[in-house]
Amino acid sequence: MLEITGLRAGYGPVEVLRGLDMAVAAGEIVAVLGANGVGKTTLNKVLSGVLPARAGAITFDGMRLDRATPAAIVEAGLIHVPEGRRIFPNMSVQENLELGSYRRGRPRRGANLHRVFETFPQLRERARQLAGTLSGGEQQMLAIGRGLMAEPRLLILDEPSLGLSPLLVEEMFALIRRLNAEGLPILLVEQNVVQSLEIASRGFILENGAFALNGPAATLRDDPQLRRVYLGL
Structure with missing residues (x-):
């Protein structure tokens, strides 16, 4: 449903996203994982049309969105639940x-x-x-x-577990799994590596504006580099 190719974006002279390629298929949970400051929020802003892409393409169900307005992106069904709730x-x-x-x-x-x-x-x-x-x-x-x-038609969840107690975090990930089981594709953007990879079908590890690792969630969970850098093992 969502395909990103060669995506570059940033602020002023600073390039934050450096050529991202990824996709989300119908029925999937895809996790984009990384620490603070690696470009996760910038990616969400570009996908939502709030920040323009400098290069590359964003295609949603066959429709080009990289030059679309935020209103047109919402009308297409690509819905972003932002970090910090913003109620x-x-x-x-x-x-x-x-x-x-x-x-x-x-x-x-x-x-x-x-x-x-x-x-x-x-x-x-x-x-x-x-x-x-x-x-x-x-x-x-x-x-x-x-x-x-x-x-x-595709839901972007930006740090949904941020600031929640451990019990509520468990409930939040159970909810995400339930929404997906009802047929909703989800792009999950999180710092919580372990629980995100437990419910996602595929994952992308973002470092310094580029994907350092990507693949099936089960494979990433066992990747020595991921376990060393993010899990301290």
């Missing part, structure tokens, strides 16, 4: 969710809202509560629920 704290939970269907999914807003509440019963209980008063885990649920309101 609207002074609006209610339900208002935040409804904003998710502003560009896409508006005709089925009621049905999609019901689906999100079925997925996240806590959000139903707090529908009229201000989003800024939710716990960190509930805010992450809200951010993902808002993404689901746009009827994603």
Whole structure:
């Protein structure tokens, strides 16, 4: 569904992404893994149209997106749940969710809202509560629920486990697996190497703006270089 070839991007004179090639097929969870500052957020910004690509191509289900506007990318069904949740704290939970269907999914807003509440019963209980008063885990649920309101054809999750307790991290990865089992392709961008590779079909290890390793998740888990650099083994 998503194919990236020769992607380069950066800020001013600084090139951050240095010729990335990767793809996400229908039904897959693909993990992009790496520490802070290696280019993960820059990649997501380019995929979402917020930052222009300097070179290369981004194709989504046969449609070129590397010169598309953020609105056109959302309308195509490539939906990004950003790092840090980025909810609207002074609006209610339900208002935040409804904003998710502003560009896409508006005709089925009621049905999609019901689906999100079925997925996240806590959000139903707090529908009229201000989003800024939710716990960190509930805010992450809200951010993902808002993404689901746009009827994603491919969902980009940027650091969904960041700042969550170990128990909530387990629940978050279980949720990602469940959403994928329902047919939703997911691009998972994470620092959590171990749990990401447990649920992904393939992984890409990003270092200094380039992919240092990539392949089937099971193969990467056993790679000596990955175990030494990221797992300390």
